[in-house]
Structures are given as C-alpha cells and as structure tokens.
Amino acid sequence: MESEPENVDSADTAEVRSDGSGDVSLRGVTKDFGSFTAVDDIDLDIADGEFFTMLGPSGCGKTTTLRMIAGFEQPTAGKVLIDGKDVAGEPPYKRPTNTVFQNYALFPHMTLEENVAFGLKRKKVPKAEIQRRVSEELERVGLGREAKRKPAQLSGGQQQRVALARALVNLPKVLLLDEPLGALDLKLRKGLQVELKRIQEEVGITFVYVTHDQEEALTMSDRIAVMNQGRIEQCADPEQVYEKPSTTFVAGFIGVSNLLPAEVRGGNEVSIVDGPTVTTPDAGRFSAGENLFAVVRPEKLDVSSPGEGPADRPGIEGIVESSLFLGTATQLGVKVADDSKLTVLVPNASEEERHRLPGGGAKVHLSWEPEHMHLVTESPNGSGPNGAGAGEVSTSEEQQQGEEAK
C-alpha cells in the first residue's frame, strides 16, 4: 500500500475555483504546546482571491497558524472559518484547502503525471477528466513536456512546480504555501516568485503564503501579516508595512532598521534624542512625553559634509564607520550616538560621485525630509531594536552577496 504523505490533503469538497468562497477568518486563535504559547490570540480576515503572506522570524508561529487553517493542528482556543463556516474538527482532506510544503515530498517512483494525478485517482475521478486536468496543470507550471519524467530527473525548482501542480489539480479554494521556495537558490527563487504570482492571478484562488524572507513578501503579496512571538504586529499592504511600520519590530524586520530614540513634545513636534526637533503631522498621533522611535529608511537619508547640511531640513551629525559597495548602491554605516548607528544607501549614479563619498572615520551630516520620517512605538513583547529579529536582519543585497559567494 502507498502511504500518503501529509501534504496530499486532497480537497474533495472543492470543485470550483475563484467563486468568491475562499475567504479565511481566524477568531482569537491560540495554540499552546504544553505551557508554551506558539500562536497567541490571532484575529485575521483573508479575502477570497487574496495573496496573503504571513511573515516573521523562525519560531514566530507561521507554520503552526498555517497547519491550523489546513486542519493538521487544532487550535487550543478560537475559531478557524473558511468561507464563513467553522471548520473545527474537520480533517485536512475535508477542507477546501491544499498545502504546498518546503520539501516537495513527491513520490520518487512515479512520473510527474502520476504524481499530479495521484489525488484525483484516489477520488475516482473519471480517467479522461484526470488526464485533462493533469496536463492542464503541468502546462500551467511549464512542465508539459516533462510529464513522463521522474522527480529525480528534475531540478529543485521543477520539483517544486510539480508540487504546486499537484496541489492546484485538486481545485482548492485556498492554497496554503509554507516556505515553498525556501530550498531553492536565489535566482531560481526570484524566477519562481514571479511565476507563483502569475499563477495565483490566473487561477484567482486565495493563497496563504508563509515566509521569513521580507523581500519575497514585499514583491508577491497583496497584504502581509508581520508576526512576532505568536502575535501579529501589523497587517497591511506591502507599501504600508514598509513605509509606515507600526512597531520597532516591524520596522526592523522589514528592511534595515534605522531607529532613532525620540520623545513627543506635543502638537506636531517630536524631539530626536541628541538631535533635532522635527515638525511632522505623524507626531500628532501620540501624546506629549511619549517615548518612541523615529524611522528613516536608508535610501531617504542624504549625506553632506558637517556644517554644510541643508538648514531647512532635519539632520544629525555622525561618523562613517563602514562603507560597502553593493553594486547598484553604496551602503554607509554611520555612528550618530554611542549606541545608535544609521545605515545610508547612496545610489551609484556615477563612478565619479561614488569616489566623492566619505570613507571610514569621516565626519558627515545626514539629513532627511520630515515626511520621510515615520514614528513607531516599541513592540509590545519587547523585541525592540535590540531584541530578537530586529537589527539582525541583513539587507537583501547582503543576502544576495552571501549567496552568490557560496
């Protein structure tokens, strides 16, 4: 007997896709493992046809949340609703969902065709229909011509596309993807990101996507839930999450964290500690005396010589500690206080300009437009600028350099 891998959770209740019934809601969902709370009172509404991403560092509860939607795990408290229906106690194969995992888990002795057909055969779908649907899905993922090959005769990226076809062929209303590109190298991953997004738009079903890669989340998603220690710290579209992070953790996890401690003065004024007082409507959201952080993204900082910074813009003095050539840009590390360092990204417009950039040890003035400064509060669970996750995240360029050096 064939033992079926966990990820062939064929969706036999779902035969129609993108019919407006693939929405997913979580209400107060909690998962405890013994005394440890892996998922802590999560509320979420994912719309039908949405590309929704759960993003966060290792161990924050992404997989556990996904497994509760799939039915591999039951919540300790709270409800999972799919298409408005409470699915408590329903096993995975009864839910209109399918899961694609990081390790593709294909049957090695079966051809691609047979791998994709497996779920439909078990459901006794008529042969002609199986053939039609299997070849349609293999075409969709660009493997029509490889149908007779076995998994071992495919690259990792191709195997992952078979796993995708095998999930899509069951016509799920919701596709759950757990770091499906995690095992692939950077180039392949980038290519498949574009392809996955295209396929999602084509089939129009809900994708719930899990990743710890912020760049992947930003490029693919309609909306992102940023998770930290079992909780959602922010749920918004990619632009909002990047431009207007709500907490120090989100600011640090998405992109490079440039956090300056600050205190709200009242009205629209906020004072940067050991720095300028800035007038910005953003400060009006907080009350006077509140301690928080100002975020300015590395590409929004301008470098000039000390004393020569534009007088009409906020700025701060610092000392260049590092200069890293990244190809399209140069990244400067500038120390602005004993425990405060800002990263500056200067686009490499011309070689001449690049050679004019200050080197290590040079004093510089950094300035920015008030509207490019965003105020964030400290993360509720204390993973602030020096906590887990934030600050340890390297830029995508650094990741890229690292991977290419391998």
Ligand SMILES: Nc1ncnc2c1ncn2[C@@H]1O[C@H](COP(=O)(O)OP(=O)(O)OP(=O)(O)O)[C@@H](O)[C@H]1O
């Ligand atoms: N079956 C289990 N028993 C006990 N603890 C568990 C179990 N499954 C998960 N956990 C714990 O729950 C937390 C969340 O795990 P989860 O797998 O959801 O994290 P994740 O966000 O998917 O991380 P990663 O990015 O590493 O995959 C972790 O601390 C993990 O050790």
Ligand SMILES: [Mg+2]
């Ligand atoms: Mg996981």
